[in-house]
Amino acid sequence: MKVYLGIFLALSLLTFGLACSSDAEEAQTEDTGVEMAAEKKPVMEDRTAQVGEMAPNFVLTDTKGNQHALQDFEGKYVILEWINFDCPFVKKMYNSGKMPELQKKYQEEGAVWLTICSSAPGKQGYFEGEALKNRMEKEGWSGTAYLIDESGKVGKMFKAKTTPHMYIIDPDGMLAYAGAIDDKPSTNVADVPESTNYVQQAMTALMAGEDVPVKTSVAYGCSVKYAQK
Amino acid sequence: MRITFVKIIVITAFVVLAFLGLSELNSEPVRIGHLKAQLVSEVESVRSGEPFWVALHLDMDEHWHVYWRNPGDAGLPPKIKWELPEGFKAGEIQWPYPERFDVAPLTSFGYYGEALLPVQITPLENLSEGGTIELTANAEWLVCKEECIPGKGTFSLELPLSSESSEINADWAAELNEIRNKLPLRESGWKVSTNVNDDFLTFDLRQPDWFEGEINSVTFFPHQKGLINNASPQDLEKTNFGYRVTVERADQKIDLPDSISGIFVSESGWRGADSERAIQFVSNINDKESAPVQAAGIDNIGLLKALIFAFLGGLILNLMPCVLPVLSLKVLGFVNQARESRKTAFMHGLTFTSGVLISFWILAGVLFLLRAGGEQLGWGFQLQSPGFLVVLSSFMFLFGLNLLGVFEIGTSLTTVGGKGAAPGGWSGSFLNGITATIVATPCTAPFMGSALGFSLTQSIAVSFLIFTSLALGMAAPYVVLSAFPRLLKFLPRPGRWMESLKQFMGFLLLATVIWLSWVLGVQAGINAVAVLMIALLLLGIGAWILGRWGQLGAAFRVRAVAYVLTALFIIGGLSLGLAGVNLTAAPDTFTSKSNGLITWEKFSSDRLQALRAEGKPVFIDFTAAWCLSCQVNERVAFGSREVQQQFAQKGITALKADWTSRDEEITRALAKFGRNSVPLYVLYDGSSEEPEILPEIITPQIVLNAIENIDS
Numbered sequence: 001m002k003v004y005l006g007i008f009l010a011l012s013l014l015t016f017g018l019a020c021s022s023d024a025e026e027a028q029t030e031d032t033g034v035e036m037a038a039e040k041k042p043v044m045e046d047r048t049a050q051v052g053e054m055a056p057n058f059v060l061t062d063t064k065g066n067q068h069a070l071q072d073f074e075g076k077y078v079i080l081e082w083i084n085f086d087c088p089f090v091k092k093m094y095n096s097g098k099m100p101e102l103q104k105k106y107q108e109e110g111a112v113w114l115t116i117c118s119s120a121p122g123k124q125g126y127f128e129g130e131a132l133k134n135r136m137e138k139e140g141w142s143g144t145a146y147l148i149d150e151s152g153k154v155g156k157m158f159k160a161k162t163t164p165h166m167y168i169i170d171p172d173g174m175l176a177y178a179g180a181i182d183d184k185p186s187t188n189v190a191d192v193p194e195s196t197n198y199v200q201q202a203m204t205a206l207m208a209g210e211d212v213p214v215k216t217s218v219a220y221g222c223s224v225k226y227a228q229k
Numbered sequence: 230m231r232i233t234f235v236k237i238i239v240i241t242a243f244v245v246l247a248f249l250g251l252s253e254l255n256s257e258p259v260r261i262g263h264l265k266a267q268l269v270s271e272v273e274s275v276r277s278g279e280p281f282w283v284a285l286h287l288d289m290d291e292h293w294h295v296y297w298r299n300p301g302d303a304g305l306p307p308k309i310k311w312e313l314p315e316g317f318k319a320g321e322i323q324w325p326y327p328e329r330f331d332v333a334p335l336t337s338f339g340y341y342g343e344a345l346l347p348v349q350i351t352p353l354e355n356l357s358e359g360g361t362i363e364l365t366a367n368a369e370w371l372v373c374k375e376e377c378i379p380g381k382g383t384f385s386l387e388l389p390l391s392s393e394s395s396e397i398n399a400d401w402a403a404e405l406n407e408i409r410n411k412l413p414l415r416e417s418g419w420k421v422s423t424n425v426n427d428d429f430l431t432f433d434l435r436q437p438d439w440f441e442g443e444i445n446s447v448t449f450f451p452h453q454k455g456l457i458n459n460a461s462p463q464d465l466e467k468t469n470f471g472y473r474v475t476v477e478r479a480d481q482k483i484d485l486p487d488s489i490s491g492i493f494v495s496e497s498g499w500r501g502a503d504s505e506r507a508i509q510f511v512s513n514i515n516d517k518e519s520a521p522v523q524a525a526g527i528d529n530i531g532l533l534k535a536l537i538f539a540f541l542g543g544l545i546l547n548l549m550p551c552v553l554p555v556l557s558l559k560v561l562g563f564v565n566q567a568r569e570s571r572k573t574a575f576m577h578g579l580t581f582t583s584g585v586l587i588s589f590w591i592l593a594g595v596l597f598l599l600r601a602g603g604e605q606l607g608w609g610f611q612l613q614s615p616g617f618l619v620v621l622s623s624f625m626f627l628f629g630l631n632l633l634g635v636f637e638i639g640t641s642l643t644t645v646g647g648k649g650a651a652p653g654g655w656s657g658s659f660l661n662g663i664t665a666t667i668v669a670t671p672c673t674a675p676f677m678g679s680a681l682g683f684s685l686t687q688s689i690a691v692s693f694l695i696f697t698s699l700a701l702g703m704a705a706p707y708v709v710l711s712a713f714p715r716l717l718k719f720l721p722r723p724g725r726w727m728e729s730l731k732q733f734m735g736f737l738l739l740a741t742v743i744w745l746s747w748v749l750g751v752q753a754g755i756n757a758v759a760v761l762m763i764a765l766l767l768l769g770i771g772a773w774i775l776g777r778w779g780q781l782g783a784a785f786r787v788r789a790v791a792y793v794l795t796a797l798f799i800i801g802g803l804s805l806g807l808a809g810v811n812l813t814a815a816p817d818t819f820t821s822k823s824n825g826l827i828t829w830e831k832f833s834s835d836r837l838q839a840l841r842a843e844g845k846p847v848f849i850d851f852t853a854a855w856c857l858s859c860q861v862n863e864r865v866a867f868g869s870r871e872v873q874q875q876f877a878q879k880g881i882t883a884l885k886a887d888w889t890s891r892d893e894e895i896t897r898a899l900a901k902f903g904r905n906s907v908p909l910y911v912l913y914d915g916s917s918e919e920p921e922i923l924p925e926i927i928t929p930q931i932v933l934n935a936i937e938n939i940d941s
Contacts, residue, residue, distance in 0.1 A: 048480065087377065088379045124376040161303060161335055162303045179481070185305055186369075187305070188369075216481050216482065217455075218454045220303075220454075222373070223302060223303035224303075224335065225375065226332075226334065229333070
């Protein structure tokens, strides 16, 4: 008799065991899922750039061989522009004269304009030496420095996806804007005057001590031509 | 060096400018940059008010691609601006599902090599006949390999106006059909609910109850740019109700919209193997704050409900005509056992329960194994086998005769007496549980078939839980009675009434036999039923001989002869019944196989008119071999037994209009319903003039609802 009671209890235990183990499995997979995500984020230095947080520091060399670190510009607005002169979306901004105009305007107002090229050597948009100087001159480039990021390290730190891709860092070193140059994703020069320029909008607000209306937007353009392993 | 470089720039600039400025007015393919572009039409003429399809065809050089509506991390989708005749309307571009291309760390969505982007044009009603119309598309695109080159072109098409239904443009019809199969399904039956937390979007995909396939891989493509981290791997897991897809949100958080839309692409097919690979959805975000835990909670509540219903279902099973006798006999057993110790009685209850449990588990296990082997089975699958029906009917019949007192077996099948503490008593109770389950299954099929079928689509653990709950429900009355024998005091003292009740139960079993033979008749025809009746007669004679001369009181010789004769009659009867199934099955295959109970007739307008004149309900299936949705619809909707039975019961004539080779008569019939494409499902209910048009994507439920009001 005891044997039968034993069998019955064992069976019911088995049933509930089945139920509980399936629940436990679910709980486990959820946990590991979150952990993996935390590990997955590429940690270049200590962290990647995030709007509303301090921008990570970086050091890059410009076309003249001078090194620039982000922290050198503390106390000033810093505008970062990802570039590839052969990208039709970048061409739109230079052929229309809009990008050089903004570069001049904000430097006059005391800001620093860093243009960064993350194209790998041999890929579209990668230039060096004389060729690069000529190209910059021809396009009317007027920023503070043109920085070469051929390893793509800084690009990935800022998660730069497209050219152009724009960032604004405030005098305290906080990332205040990240995203598109404007709200008209096209290669058409005629769209430039029609568009709302997000960098201009953000800078105007920042300098007036107001809240930035659009802090993030989805950048549009050509993909950044990162080095492939 | 310097000169060469300037030259390169000049040439590049010139080429790019040339591309930018180049526009052609032509419906011939035009080479523009790295692709050939063309505006194509599915029809050769246009008729007043009849919508038709055109498409922008982009034929790219090797390794070049254009983008989907959401290009992903970079790029731009093609755009079309239309210049149309007064009153004409152009729809949005219908985007076929894209491919995903990864160039670490960036990911884009688009089309490699070739893109065909369909747009529906709706002409003005009441167009004057004759002459031509001109459609002009101003198209822009970005075509990329490593580098990207914008292109644009102006394309025009001239189409004659015609009073006739439009002719199909043979050059492009096949390509357009193929691309239509790649358009995401809007009404797929899958329900999507979305949850969001700080890092992830979680989509719960609830599968439709008729879905029996398996989804092995899923890629989510959002309509909104910047919503997800395009390059991150996406996670797929199976849940109680379907699947869960988890996607990492974009690093740069954008303000979440109130609802998320996008498509899910799966190689497995969303309506079974070889069906549509993409479904489209719009889903409100359930909770912007909390994690997917919320959804898991809902699932658990759903599971709890299912378990409660399964338990109640199990209880109700006891009242089914095929199970009630078992219940009653068991109760009679308890009445006899009432003298014994409470403990013993309770132990018998538990032993019986384990018998029920184990046989339910075995049945569930067998079902799982068979399904894993690719069989499309539901609960009650046994009843689809005529052989099983014969065996079951014979068993029920003999059992019934036994209860009626035609014969007795030493230890009767149901251990009527429930001989208490005798050593065989325990196994008797256990066997009782198994018997109860076996006789219960034919009754569960019609009442619980769909619910149990649903449980089988769940994970194995959940499904076993449901079966367990059902088994416990079925055994519950015995356990309660054995635990509280005092309840039996409400029953009269043991006596003659028990014999009468037992005999009455015998009739219930005979009623079950009638039902089973009807099922057999539907499957294998009237001849199989006749053979079954003869077989049962033989079994009856065998049982009679056993009862008359096989009693323990009879002389040994007489008994021996009686046993042999009984065995012969039973074996003979069973073999005859089984052979009858095989004999009669052959000529019946035409109607009973493949499409079940629905016989499809070839469509013709004359046949339709004749049927309508007679006031008969008619269902027309406009289909084509090249139309994926049509094939899947037929499999899903008409493969359902319930739909088949309803068609047969209501006497609906099923006409199949096969448009595979663009039959002229069918084209005209389609046009009558304002269509020039398949699938189209039309139902005449036999009384009203106006036909009912069913949706393009049909499920068993949609068809059942549509034919609900037809009198049989």
